[in-house]
Amino acid sequence: DQVFGCRLDALCQRENDMVPRFVRLCVEAVEKRGLDADGIYRVSGNLAVIQKLRFVVDRERAVTSDGRYVFPEQPCQEERLSLADPEWDDVHVVTGALKLFFRELPEPLVPFALFDAFVAAVKLPASGERVQRLGELVQSLPPPNYATLRYILAHLRKVMEHADINRMTRQNIGIVFGPTLLRPEKELASMAVDMVHQNQAVELLLSEFQRIFPAPGTH
Numbered sequence: 001d002q003v004f005g006c007r008l009d010a011l012c013q014r015e016n017d018m019v020p021r022f023v024r025l026c027v028e029a030v031e032k033r034g035l036d037a038d039g040i041y042r043v044s045g046n047l048a049v050i051q052k053l054r055f056v057v058d059r060e061r062a063v064t065s066d067g068r069y070v071f072p073e074q075p076c077q078e079e080r081l082s083l084a085d086p087e088w089d090d091v092h093v094v095t096g097a098l099k100l101f102f103r104e105l106p107e108p109l110v111p112f113a114l115f116d117a118f119v120a121a122v123k124l125p126a127s128g129e130r131v132q133r134l135g136e137l138v139q140s141l142p143p144p145n146y147a148t149l150r151y152i153l154a155h156l157r158k159v160m161e162h163a164d165i166n167r168m169t170r171q172n173i174g175i176v177f178g179p180t181l182l183r184p185e186k187e188l189a190s191m192a193v194d195m196v197h198q199n200q201a202v203e204l205l206l207s208e209f210q211r212i213f214p215a216p217g218t219h
Contacts, residue, residue, distance in 0.1 A: 002058040005104045008144050018147035022057055026098040027155045029083040034091035035162045041099065041176050042168065045092035053088060053097045056081060102152075102180045109149050110182035110201075114140070118182055119197040122204060134204055135212045149181070150213045153205055160206065170206050174199035 003011065003022050011020050034040050060081055083094055102109060110118055114137055121133035138146065156173050163169045178198030205212055 003060075004054050004058055004101055005106065007106055008109070008148065009142060012144040012148075018144050019151045020101075020148065022101060023098065023148060023152065025081065025083055026094050026101075027151070029088075029094045030091060030098075031155065031158060034094070035159060036165045037091050038166055040091065040159055040166045040168055041095045041156075042172060043092050045090055045094070045096035047096070049087075049090065049093045050096040050100060053093060054100060057097075099176070099180055108181060108183050109145055109152075110141070111145065112185040115182055115184050118201050119194065122197045122200045130204060131208045131211055134201070134208070138205075138212050149205075152177075152181075153209055153213070157206055157209055170203050171199075173206065174203040178202045 003020070008020070012018055015021050030040065037043075088094060117137055118134070121130055121137060124130045124133060138149070141149065156177065159166065159168050160170055160173060178201065179195060181202060182198050184194060
């Protein structure tokens, strides 16, 4: 019944949207007030406050007198969480909670079954081949995974546009989001090598965003 640690498809079905509401709330808050924050996504927020935010998000459902959760028919009751509250003033708390949301997914945004294929795509010798193969893999993602990945990467490209102020270059974003968005099911001995490729995959998705995620109606 929670938001953190819930399967993406179940959460999206419950919220009747392809991108989880909490992801949208965080992205909107960061774009409103955090794009110029130094080290955005790389600087850690206060862990206690991040955990408190997580607790609030997970307890937002109305509880009936006998302790059962009820899901509101209308999202009106879910409007209670506002990231504009002074409590969540520190934008690094918002970014920390968003990263935590992605890390807590039972299966990463790029499903385990596709991890090796993504790494193999990044290793292809020709740049055109890499982009084409990544594009094919992205198109094969389940709809909520595709929509949420596209949404978060479009946001990270905006973060990157402010790199002269926030110092979040494409490489820095790759370091932060590589292991957050795709990771192997079993931690292997080759983990350090994997991490380089995880980061490179995110960098490629960012640099070739237009080709890998064509605008709706153009493919």
